[in-house]
Amino acid sequence: MYLSIAEPQAPPKEDKSTQQQPPPPEKIPVDGVDVLQISEHTTLFRGVCSSRFKFEVEYGLKRGTTDNCYVIKEGKDLILIDVPDQAFTDDFLSALEKKIAVKDISYLVITHLSPKRTPSLIKVLESIGSSRQQPLKVYLSNPAMQLTRSVLGKDEHAHLLSQVDLRAAKPGGDLHVGKDLLTLIPTPTPRWPDLLCVHSPSQRLLFTSKLFAAHVSPKTVGAKGQNPFDQGGWDTYGEDWRYYFDCMLGNVARQALGALERLEAEVQPVQEASSSGQQAGANILGAIKGAIKAAQSAVESGQTAAFGKAAVGVSSLATSMQVTALAPLHGPVVASSMAEILRKYREWARAQVDAATKCMATVFYASAYGNTAALAQAISRGITKAGVAVEAINLETEPSEVVTDIIKRTQGFAIGAPTLGGHMPTPVASALGAILREETARELPCGVFGSFGWSGEAVDELETRLRNAGLPLVFDPVKVKFKPSAKDMQIAEESGTDLAQAMLKKQRKKKQQSSSSARASSASGAEQAVGRVLGSLCVVTARDGDAQSAMLASWISQASFEPPGLSVAVKKDRAVETLLSGRGLPFTVNVVAQGKEKTLMKQLSKPFQPGEDRFKGLDIEVSESNGCVILPDTVAYLECKVVDRLEAGDHWVVYGTVESGEVRDESGVSSVHHRKTGTHY
Known part of the structure; x- marks a missing residue:
């Protein structure tokens, strides 16, 4: 959840001489906002940045990004889906005002909200104003609602709270707008506990938020003209989809399974075909769900052969929705490549299960504003580079039972925390206790990391307790003040690789693998x-x-x-x-x-x-x-x-x-x- 941890923490009031101000937010050069039609009644407002947008590991290809918001016009109603990152706020509002009257927006659906998107939310609400007869209906997940209440509860924004009717999206919840019936599906993952997907049967669109996304700008792939779709198909965007999957979903297969199952369970099939006759997306979600579920089952049972058999028949495991396009928060709207995405997701899921049956690491973390989470992603990426499977656990959203269960079957771990009041947050402390109570954990290779604002005692405390318990720390603590730089992310990624290599080395010793000279002679x-x-x-x-x-x-x-x-x-x-x-x-x-x-x-x-x-x-x-x-x-x-x-x-x-x-x-x-x-x- 976003509110239970303050990261970076406030400076100590009693010692003003030590107070420092966090660095000002970096000015990201953006290319503006494109306004593109993706269906008869749906408009894409696409913020474009052709340079590296942030230093998080998922932007590592340096191909820029797009930040996508959508407006659906249903009769007299206007539905705005999402608000952009603050880097696009002004351009987005300018483009929105030229296309529609912002004050006439009937509904706002937020599929993902972070502190860097709240400035856009505030400006949208200010643009709508207080002249409406009824408060603006805002649909969002529970975690996003908590963040919204926190932001709008501040004195300078308190007047906006009375202008909105916040409604939590629940499993099975629908939004009736004219003749359309939007289905709202909470699909949380450890990195994004607030994630929400939206299905519009009348538009044949599935708004997938962070799922099926990619960080790539149309300019960096040499796209000619303004095309919102995946023009050029897999040859153009395949590497970007793959990299994003590896960084953001490959390390959370168990939780991704839950998100995809919710999508499948709560969206009913569209009976008639679309006007264009496209039905390529009919089984994509069910197939992905089936592949990951088969992977998880094979991991738990230790039967790698079971996965191959399950993957062959995965398309028949469930019937999902009929859609003509997937509309993510980043990257192109996916239309022509849906069948290929389906096939590739099977391959990637198979690779994950194969790796997990051999060796698996776990990355535990808590993070409020994304800095420690960014380090967790980089460490996870370093682990997977070495051929070791990884599962990322957001301790803010997972119960202690999950920690107890996974520490029994992992071969190594890293644990990260911000610093709160000179100590680690309660969820991290509870997780650490669960780890230290497990006898088998005492031999696991491990490491600690965290971002801090003023002191960083949490990382030191994690290191001390693990060392005192006799656990082998593989890499030096990764401590970052405020936002990680490129160098910090490099250190975190290399630390993850070191952890994976230590785990593999331990396995090789157990198997008493022959020396390299013996291998050469027997080659x-x-x-x-x-x-x-x-x-x-x-x-x-x-x-x-x-x-x-x-x-x-x-x-x-x-x-x-x-x-x-x-x-x-x-x-x-x-x-x-x-x-x-x-x-x-x-x-x-x-x-x-x-x-x-x-x-x-x-x-x-x-x-x-x-x-x-x-x-x-x-x-x-x-x-x-x-x-x-x-x-x-x-x-x-x-x-x-x-x-x-x-x-x-x-x-x-x-x-x-x-x-x-x-x-x-x-x-x-x-x-x-x-x-x-x-x-x-």
């Missing part, structure tokens, strides 16, 4: 043959703002003549992978000179703490053109930018074009990395 002929494919030894360096990293690489090859391009294979759990995940991101390939590789190999092969400087002690240069590190003792270097990437098993193959380069040693020879087997580096 198959094909594996030994693969190892004979040679590549130059290189160091790839990359940067994103104040975050930078590097890796040794020998799986690099020229990939094109015109433009000159390279392919670089990057293991998914590498720290540098995140800095190579978005199109247009810069990187430099340093080709190591033969006979001079020992220093670089010694420097870059050792274990690093999350966020540790990979180049400490080296005589480095920093490129003026792309900001990436150029290393000494190299034959040559090439400055590149990411153009695309392809998923290849446990690696990503990144394709980049060469922007510039230089040969630094005309007589030098490139170092070559020789292997005896293709099963490891």
Whole structure:
């Protein structure tokens, strides 16, 4: 819930000398608001930002975003669905006033509300004014209602509270508007306990809020003209949908199952086909629900084969709604790609269950204003990169029984909290107690994290209690003052990867896995043959703002003549992978000179703490053109930018074009990395 924790906390009143003000909100450059028709009576108001909108992990592709609100006209009634992030408030109101008379809005439905959206809510209510005969009916979930009452209860906004009739959306609840019957479906997840979906049978639309969303701007995909839909289909938007799923839903499969079940249970099928004859979305929600349910069942029973059988017949598990488009809060309105989304969701669910049967981590957290939650998402992302399944538990919304249950079946965990009055919040303290009471938890690899405003004692307290109980902390506490930066998010993600790798290492010890030399000698002929494919030894360096990293690489090859391009294979759990995940991101390939590789190999092969400087002690240069590190003792270097990437098993193959380069040693020879087997580096 949003109200039970204050994050960041208020400064101590008795010591004014220590009081500090939080940094002012960053000014995000936005492109404005597009007004687009998506059905006969439904208009999309699409706020567009083509640059990186925020530093949360889900924006990691740096493809911008859209912030979508919708207006349905039903007879004389106008229904506004959602208000935008505060970055779009003024542009949104200006666009709204040009299209409709804001004071004539009949209903407001809020599918998701956060503190960064409340300024828009306030301005919308002020624009509607007090001249109405009846208060504006506002439909929203219980958590969103609590936040709304808190904001409008302040003295400067108290007059607005009398202008609204707040109505909590309940399972099975409907909103009758003219001839339409909007179905309101609460679909909470740990990150979004207030989530609400809306189904309009007459418009054949399902407003899915954060579900089926993507952070991508039409400008970053080269869209021509103003098209609200997924023009270009999976080839254009598939990577964005996948990345968003991995970051926001892949770590909450159990709770996502509940949300999808509510969608299916509460929305009745539309009997007649749409005017265009499209029925592609008829079974999408039921199929996703079935896939995740099968995944959960297989995890709990330990039968991986059960999932494959269940997935084959998943489309027949339930009948859902007939829709022509899914209208999310971010990204394109999904129409042409619904069948593909269905198929891909099955694949992603299968990947999650396969990973969960082998190893699973849990990330416990509480967060009021999103800062600690953002760290939790980054840590979760780092865990999944290493091939370990993860489940995120929002301690504000889950009972203690859930903590007791999941700690018995997890192989590692991280726990995060803001600081409240010099201590951790009650839900976190209760969860910590439940963890420490479980004997098997004493051997689990773990870590702590949290955002704070003034002191950060909660993170210190978490660390102390876990250490005193003898639990092995894998990474240093991740403590962030106010909002995480790019560097903070990098540290959090690398911490998650370290946790996952410690869990896998523990499993390998239990299985008494053979040494790498033994594996090489017993490798198959094909594996030994693969190892004979040679590549130059290189160091790839990359940067994103104040975050930078590097890796040794020998799986690099020229990939094109015109433009000159390279392919670089990057293991998914590498720290540098995140800095190579978005199109247009810069990187430099340093080709190591033969006979001079020992220093670089010694420097870059050792274990690093999350966020540790990979180049400490080296005589480095920093490129003026792309900001990436150029290393000494190299034959040559090439400055590149990411153009695309392809998923290849446990690696990503990144394709980049060469922007510039230089040969630094005309007589030098490139170092070559020789292997005896293709099963490891």
